[in-house]
Amino acid sequence: MSNVPSELKYTKSHEWIRTEVDGSITVGITDHAQELLGDMVFIELPETEANYTAGDECAVVESVKAASDVYSPITGEVIAINEELADAPETVNEDAFDTGWMFKMQPEDAGEIDELMSAEAYAELIAEEEH
C-alpha cells in the first residue's frame, strides 16, 4: 500500500501539491505513481517563468519502462524547478514526497488549491485502482 501524506493535496493524474507559507505551491508525483512507473531514468522539467493552465502537460517523467506526462495542477507561473533531478532522477523513486519534488508554482487563484483532492479522496482512488 502506497504512502499518502495527509497534509498534501492531490490530483487524479497522481500529482501531489504542498502549499508553502508564502502562498506558492510545490508539485511532485505521488509514491503510488513512481511505484507504477518503476525506475526513473530521465525527467524533463518545465522552464521557470513558464505559465500553465490547470491540466496542461508541463513535465515528463521517463522510467525504464515508459514516458509519462505530468500535468499542471493549477493555473499559474513556474517559479522554481528541482535541478537536482537532472543527474539523480531516481530521487523520485526514493523520496517522492520530499526531495523528489519537481517544480514550484505561484497560483493565479489560491482558491483553486482548495478544490484539489484531499488525501482521503486520493487514497480511495488508488485503492480502487489497485483492485
Added chain:
Amino acid sequence: MSSSPSATLSPARTPLYAQHLVAGAKMVDFAGWKMPIHYGSQLEEHHQVRNDAGMFDVSHMVVLDLTGSGITDFLRYLLANDVARIQTPGKALYSCLLNERGGVIDDLIIYFMAEDRYRMVVNAATRDKDLAWVRQQALNANNNKKCNVEIHERDDLAMIAVQGPNARDKAHAALGTDIDAARELKPFFAADCNDSKGNLFVARTGYTGEDGYEIILPAEQAGATWEALLASGVKPIGLGARDTLRLEAGMNLYGQDMDEDISPLEAGLSWTVAFTPEERDFIGRAALTQQKTDGPANKLVGLILEDRGVLRAHQKVITEHGEGETTSGSFSPTLGKSIALARVPTAATEHCQVEIRGKQLAARIVKYPFARKGKSLFD
C-alpha cells in the same frame, strides 16, 4: 496437450507462477501468458545479470521437436540459415523463418539432435502462425513424398534461462551432477543431461549478451530447479530487464525490429542468411537475392542519444540521406545513456537527429552491440 490444469487458464500460467508471486513479481499479460515484468527494480535486475547471475522464466516460449526421415532436407528449405552447418549433435543455429517475399515470419534457434531429430525454439507471440506455417510446409513436403516429417509441440516442457558471468558456475553448484554433461559445452551447443528424475536439456545460449544456459526441462521439475538456482544465489529477473539486456547486446526482438514486411537484410541479420551453397533453395531466397542485387534501401543501426532524453520505439530519425525510424529504444543501464536500434537509409553514417516530443535531439549512429560480457563497448 496441457502439462497442468493451470495452462488452461487465460492468460496462461507457467509452471513457475507460484515462484514468481513468492519472489514479489509484478505480473503482466504477455502473449497470452501471465509473466513477471520485474520483481522490484528492473535496473537492479539488469545489473545483476551483467555483473553476476540471474534467471528468467521463459516457459512461454514454444519448443518444437521435429522428427522423421528427410528432416534435414526439409529444414534446409524451410529456414534461411542452413542446418547443414550444424550436423554435430547439440549444435545450435539462429535462423529466420521467411515468407516467399523474404519477410520474417519469426526468428528462432534450432538444435541438431540426431540425423532424424531437431529441436526448435520459437517466440510465444508468434506461436499460432509459426505452427500453421511449419505444419503447412511439412504437409506439402510429405505429400510430395520428399520426407516424413512430424512436428511435436512440447507443451509439457518449461524453460529457464540462467545468464550472467557467474551463471554457469552457479548453475553447476545448484544442479550438481544432474547437469555434469553440460560442463564442457562450447557456446551455441546443447546437451541432453539425463538426471535421476527426468531429462534436462541444457544449451549454452541466451538473449542477454552474457554467458549462461537455457535449460529446457519437464514442467513438473521447474519449481525445484528454480528453487535450487535461487539457493545458489541466482536471482529472478523479469521481462523488463530481459528487454534492456537484449537491446544492449544488439539482439533483435521479433515484431519490433523486424516483421513479415522486413527482410533479414534490412534487419541486421544478413549473417543469418546462408546464400551458399548456391544450389540450396529456401523459402524467400529469390526475393532476398533480388534485394541483395539491388542493394537494400535500409539498414539497422545502433543509436546513442547525445542529448538528454530517452529513445523509444517508433521515433522519427532524421539523417543527411533521408528519414528512418527507431525500432527499439530504452535507457541503457550499462552505458548510463539512452540507446536504440533504428532502421535508416543505407547511406546514413555518424550523426542523426531523433524527434522526441517535437524536439530534435542529437544522436550518434554506431555499430551494435552496445554492451556485453559485463561491459559497455562505448565511452
